[in-house]
Amino acid sequence: MAAVFNKELFSWYLITLKLRETLESAVPTSSAGAPMLEFPEQPQKKQEKQQQTPSDSLQIVIEGDGENHEDEETRSPDFDWVGSIKKKIEQAGQEEKARSWSKLSIYRVPHYLREVDNKAYVPQVISLGPYHHGEEHLRKMDKHKWRCLHHVMQRPNQDIKLYLDTAREMEAKARSCYEGPINLSSNEFVEMMVLDGCFMLELFRGVDEGFEELGYPRNDPVFAIRGSINFIVRDMIMLENQLPLFVLDRFLRLQLNNSYQKGLLAQLALEFFYPLTPTPMTEREGTYIAASFDPLSVLEDLHCLDVFRKSLLRPGPKPRSVHGGLHCLHVFRKSLLRLWPKRRSVQGDHQSIPCVTELREAGIKFRKRKTDRFWDVKFKKGILRVPRLLIHDGTKSLFLNLIALEQCHTDCGNEITSFVVFMDCLINSPEDVAYLHYRGIIEHCLGSDADVADLFNQLCQQVVFNINNSYLSRLFKHVNRSYNNKWNNWRASLTHNYFSNPWAIISLFAAVVLLLLTFIQAFFAVYAYCRRSS
Template identity: 40%
Template sequence: MCLIILTTLTHLSTTKRIHICEPASKDQHSIYRVPKHIYETDEKAYEPKIISIGPYHHGKQCLQSMEDHKWRYLNAILSRNLDLSLENYIAASKALESQARSCYSESIDHLESHELVQMMVVDGCFIVEPFLKSKETMIEWKKTMDEGNFFFPDRKKEAEDPIYGTNWMLPLVAHDMLLLENQLPFFVLQSLLKLLNKSSTPSLLQLALDFFNHLSHGNNGIKTTDEDPRKVLHLLHLFHSSLLPPALPKSIPSATELKEAGVKFKQKKNMGSFLDVNFSKGVMEIPHFPIYDSTNSLFRNFIAFEQCFPISGAHFTSYAILMNCLINTPNDVAILKHNKIIEHMLGSDEEAALLFNQLGKAVGVYFENCFSSCLFKDVNKYCETNWHVWRANLVRRYFNNPWTMMSLVAAILILTFTFTQTFISVFSYAHPPQF
């Protein structure tokens, strides 16, 4: 069959092109070599155990024993849709060749066009077929259990397949599918599955998650991801996304909005750093932060350093994002000034607001690693509580102005006296005094 693939590749100019799935982005590296200093800490963790997928480990002698199984699975895929020939699968992969090459951070120019396309077809089918086979096996087992038959289905077909005919091989295959260096672009796998053209076939995204979930016995927290399939880079990226916690909030209301929701601002005393911000029980404590003419330049260079050298953290970037959220208008600046949190030597509050609004532009940050991520979560949760908003409105309307407060107290006293008088009158009528 290898010869057939090579022969077919030489005739692609006359082959009718079929519809294929386009990747989310082009010319973007997504499949990397593990950096040497990381690789050397535990070499076995990054090396495939029994099978190579993609170009990085292709041809290694220690992985050759599984090559025959790849061809077996290619035949299995071809038998699923007899209306298509091998030529169709080759054409689909050939159309994606240049985009696939751009996904690898390390040059794979040593592979000729026909070599890479053959690898995409053979390795891709080797991945897709187990996904489909596992789904079918689970459906068969569920049907057997629903019928009240607690004996396992006939595993004769599985016994003919060494990967499914043993208990130890499939977990190793799944392990190798999730190695950073052992990946094919997700859009290549999608294009192969799409050729099956069966409406009953689940999406590749769901097939992959079901496959890994089944092998982990559902204990790894794998969930149905809402990831757009067009944005999935490869299987490791998909698995990584499926295990992430819910997205953390990336913003909070402005100082004015927070004040209206009942949040109080307080200058934090005895702090070790002006970055030490915290929120508890409706009070946001922020250390005093003086703003000078040089602040903009200094902060921008701090942020640029953190962007270029992530190991240094994202402390100043996080602080800039926090202040950018809090300050939208000069009124927000005035609130923080009133609470002695910021002090600026600029021309106006508007200029101070503009400074923070500009700092966060074109800045990338992983919110999971920001010191402000938990703070954002707590603040938003507090603001979503109706009681806090209602209490803040009550205080703002009736207790900020002493005359308004006196009028409210007077009204309450009048209502109390009226109620008391009414009660006495009704009670006296119902229970007249006895003489």
């Protein structure tokens, strides 16, 4: 009975299988190759699959492998990694299109320059601009900013809404002047520009017109000549503590209305920053720095630090490129020489010159040059003429920020950096500073000559600079050529050993007279002997 039941069951299974094959041939399949209509599997289906032909089983395996391969490719970690890289590339392209690098002028000081002295780049009293906005140690000055804005709004024809609307119009352009994203909302950025801009203009006008004329009491803690303005001046000259010049110019137009004159802002800024000039007042040709500087030549998209730098360099020397006018063979030769290893020495390296002590031993003399441009150094006939330079507590921060501007802004030259490198080469020890002070070239109010030597030895650390692209390139070559001249060294040695003081001169004169008398005595002795022989 069991055998008959199994036989009937097997017959029904064959009929079902035949019917299924007929329907699969008539029904269309999906894109993956699987039938769209399926029957529920019978309990014996597993055994039937094992009895299929090798070709059918192979076809089924291949189709299944194709589906699994697509799923694995889209879900693999490498696919996600490539996709993330593509997104980063697209994001970088969008940021480059949205950002205008030509307007960038206010930079964050690179970390390698901060290693010299981080405090020289960080404001200690007041923040201007977005970089140090809201820092804890600078919030004490905020109440004075609001007090300043209150004074400005009390004057006739002044409306805070007019300032806010004007700042709103300049927001996009002002943001493009700063490096990197600014983590301030639109309202916060506009408020910052109005508050900081009016504060700076109030200081400029107070120094020019007088703070009492603007409505401030004589004993005001900030808006007075005897207040904390000296510390504020040093913070306002820092590279990271700047506002775009066109923002200040628009606010000044609102304050002065019809009495505004083009270039007035630059004149007010230069008068405000005048105490920081490295040239002593006695060497100035006039009491006002703007007398020999044209503020109309200042570009509107820069800031007060750039205006101050241009005033120091009037009329500035142009950097001289070593590749200008050279043919390709000469350039190729120089590239080969750079690859050839050589020993760094003063004789073969024009990137440096000897210090004051070594130059004096080689016969080079130092003289003070009478000019109000501290960078205007001359060398002629073995005499190095250097203008007088005043060193004070703010000199280090000033020079470091000027160098940082020249290192970051591609449209700047390297005149300030060139001069600082020149002074760094001259000064290696306190004795070098003492001799330059003796010659009237350096005046300082620091603790000692060693402090001045340390200052110049630290200014040029981590600075990328090539003296061959500097206005002092030719001077360096002439100084090294004179230093390497043997005749100059012999003459200097003679002067140093026998003409250094009056007693040495008297001894040399006595020796020359004694030698001359000995020669005369020998001559007459020989003459008398020859006469007796004849």
